Amino acid sequence: MSVAARVLALLAERGGTLAVAESLTGGLVAAELTGVPGASRTFRGSVTAYATALKEQLLGVDGTLLAEHGAVHPEVALQMAAGVRARLGADWGIATTGVAGPEPQDGQPVGTVHVAVAGPFGAGKVASLRLNGDRAEIRRESVRSVLELLDGELSGNARAQDTEQNGGN
Numbered sequence: 001m002s003v004a005a006r007v008l009a010l011l012a013e014r015g016g017t018l019a020v021a022e023s024l025t026g027g028l029v030a031a032e033l034t035g036v037p038g039a040s041r042t043f044r045g046s047v048t049a050y051a052t053a054l055k056e057q058l059l060g061v062d063g064t065l066l067a068e069h070g071a072v073h074p075e076v077a078l079q080m081a082a083g084v085r086a087r088l089g090a091d092w093g094i095a096t097t098g099v100a101g102p103e104p105q106d107g108q109p110v111g112t113v114h115v116a117v118a119g120p121f122g123a124g125k126v127a128s129l130r131l132n133g134d135r136a137e138i139r140r141e142s143v144r145s146v147l148e149l150l151d152g153e154l155s156g157n158a159r160a161q162d163t164e165q166n167g168g169n
Contacts, residue, residue: 003147004032010154011042011092018150019088020046021059021080021095023071024113028143029096044090049080055097059083070106071097074126077116085118092154093118094146098129100138111138115146117153125153 001009011018020029020043030046033039047058052071055061060083061076069076077097085093098113099105111131118124127149131138 002032002036003144003151005036007147007150007154008033008036008039008042010151012038016091017042017044017089018092018094019044019084019090021084021093022046022048023050023055023080023095023097024100025096025139025142025146026050028139029094029146032143032147044088047084047087055080059087070108072099072106072108072112072114073097074114074116074128077114078118078124078126081116081118081124091120092150094150096142096146098131098138098142100135100142102135113138113142113145115142115149117146117150119153125149 080095101110
């Protein structure tokens with residue numbers, strides 16, 4: 001089972017929903033998710049905010065943060081995930097931002113990527129990556145990484161809920 005299929009199955013089991021905010025991946029995360037039969041049960045939609053200004057306008061990323069650090073920053077990824085979750089009315093939001101190349105951006109080298117997840121249980125989580133490869137490889141690895149980050153959060157929350165339901169052991 002693919003990671004996309006696994007996260008959608010976990011969400012479906014819980015009646016949860018997912019929204020995606022993408023920058024460098026340009027819709028690839030949404031395509032990976034919607035390639036899974038039955039994705040419509042849990043996948044609400046996505047926002048591809050490729051331009052930095054759209055991250056602020058559509059996703060609510062702090063304009064001062066963007067002005068000071070640019071779009072390739074861990075907090076930007078986290079705010080994108082939280083913003084898409086709120087704006088699309090989903091239980092979970094995930095986001096990708098980074099530099100796929102061929103040129104550096106915002107002073108960050110090619111292969112600098114931040115992926116994030118925001119959910120109903122707290123502040124969220126960010127993974128900062130230094131990826132190798134060409135543009136296509138960096139984008140593919142970014143898709144895999146954000147879905148694995150979500151999978152880890154969903155699996156971790158499932159374990160925590162099971163522990164609570166079974167007396168804390």
